[in-house]
Amino acid sequence: MEYIIKDTDIVVVGAGHAGCEAALAAARLGASVVCLSVNLNAVAAMNCNPNIGGTGKGHLVREIDALGGEMGLNIDKTSIQTRILNGSKGPAVHSLRMQADKRRYHEEMKKTLENTPGLHLMQDEAVELLVEEGKIVGLRGRSGGKYLAKAVILATGTYLRGRVFMGEVNYPSGPDGMQAANELTQSLVDLGFEIQRMKTGTPARIHRDSIDFTGMEIQKGGPTVPFSFRNIGLEREMLPQIECHLTFTTPESHDIIRRNMHRSAMALGDIEGTGPRYCPSIEDKVRRFADRDRHQVFLEPEGLTTKEIYVQGVSSSLPVDVQLELYRKIEGLEHCEFMRPAYAIEYDAIDATRLYRSLESRDIEGLYMAGQINGSSGYEEAAAQGLMAGINAARKVQGKEPIILDRSEAYIGVLIDDLVTKGTREPYRMMTSRCEYRLTLRQDNADLRLTELGHEIGLVSEEQYEGYRYRKEAMEAESLRLSKIQINPTDGNNEILAELGSAPIKNAISLLDLMQRPELSYEKLKVFDPQRQELREDVVEQVEIQVKYRGYIEKQQAQIREYKRLEDRRLPEDLDYYAIEGLRNEAKEKLADIAPESVGQAGRISGVSPADINVLLIYLETKRRREHELGSAQ
């Protein structure tokens, strides 16, 4: 007998990193939301590395926070070590990374979902999508009932037809011993979705007391800079901060791998999925970098109340007996005891080029996809997509236009544009090198770029908005104040500059312009500025970055204006590319297949050349003129 369990605005399938952000955003924008998970113990589960952030990923977390998302707040509550990566390099690649207490991360996020009005968390497995006349109307749960909805967001991670591999052994499973979701894929196939198999892997977790840490390099945390802008400048209650350790594999451990490569699930040909290039297994590393006699291994505690240690850098799909043998050849791990073996997991993902940049399906109206199911890899990448899918699904059911972030506005824009324009055949990881405007899109200014928008759409609270206004106005006021302080080329001033290791000035110059000199800083220049008030570190950081990189940023702004010129050139979805003379056949096929939303996006489709874009622009201009003439003739 058919029965309806819930009739709601939005159903989110998955309470992982994507699902949590999606459900929270949609509920906070006023939609009624049901969030499903095959197991509520998997809410915001960190199935792999116990950390949030890092190169490129830290930028995503800051952008999620600037838009009113949850990940930044959740990791600030549960972090047990904070580090800034690339701190010695330019601000474009500065990346915050925090070690998390995994259990607390899960509990805090689950608590937030449970306490969010309009959001209903439910343990059930989605087994079939319900569609009428090309529109989503809900789904069927394994529990037997239906969930009716005006929009559905799939954020199923690594669970769809999940299969775990450890050498010759493999079996259906989700990550970390969770059950796999084996039925929903067929429903997607029946609806015409192209499914691809992907794979990822994780290392073993070993018992802390079985490790000999003597002789290892200690990795201490740095200043506890918060991820959330809402915590900047606030006294925060911090969890005890821990140390990580650095050790190395040995030639002996590499020999064990080489001798047993034939027993890895990859070598046995059991795994068909494509793995992440930037998170290679130890087997891949030994094979690809055969000349290296050791690889770095980071030992990262999984939490404060567990002895489990995550062995970063040694993920594997070798059999467990071989894993034990090779782990015990790693310095300090000679007597290590496994608590969880390493494994690879294969799962289903869709071809994301069948999505709009709103993450809505092009084929099923009201169906959205976010996270690993789109071919990305990483908690942060998933959360960023979840946030945008949640915002856009809520706006869809409220009859509003979707929010699209483009490549010049946010790393989130780069992530989604790469996935839906180019697609991916391997798990896609965000990196600063993927972002052409990275000097403008820094982690330190995510709020200055995005919080106004987050407030406009109703996701950023008044309190957060006030915090942002304070930072923005304080930064602008201080820059203005410094620009009005003139330093004259007197002997006295030049002596001071000499003491600061800087060249004398010949003409009067503002204090702000003087700060542009690499050897000078806001701190150093206080000798010329006795009236200054105490300012928050983050505001000073903004003032300094803006003036020191002014030239580069202005140059990039010019590039962005050129980019926007083509990005804002919309393309009708029903444009007949086969009718455009002069376009190459490959371009016709690709353009017709992906149906880009703008000329800019058309130019990023692989197989479409700049010459094709010129042909397209001429065609559009001719068409516009003809329609104009026809219009004025009538």
Ligand SMILES: Cc1cc2nc3c(=O)[nH]c(=O)nc-3n(C[C@H](O)[C@H](O)[C@H](O)COP(=O)(O)OP(=O)(O)OC[C@H]3O[C@@H](n4cnc5c(N)ncnc54)[C@H](O)[C@@H]3O)c2cc1C
């Ligand atoms: C073994 C392993 C290794 C990894 N290695 C890396 C790595 O090296 N680097 C990296 O960046 N990332 C890695 N990850 C990836 C990282 O864990 C994911 O990118 C991230 O968790 C994806 O988030 P998500 O929200 O898309 O999915 P998940 O966090 O996997 O959450 C999926 C959610 O969907 C639910 N669900 C699934 N199907 C259904 C259904 N039919 N009905 C109801 N609920 C459903 C699940 O219960 C779960 O709540 C790894 C993951 C695993 C499992």
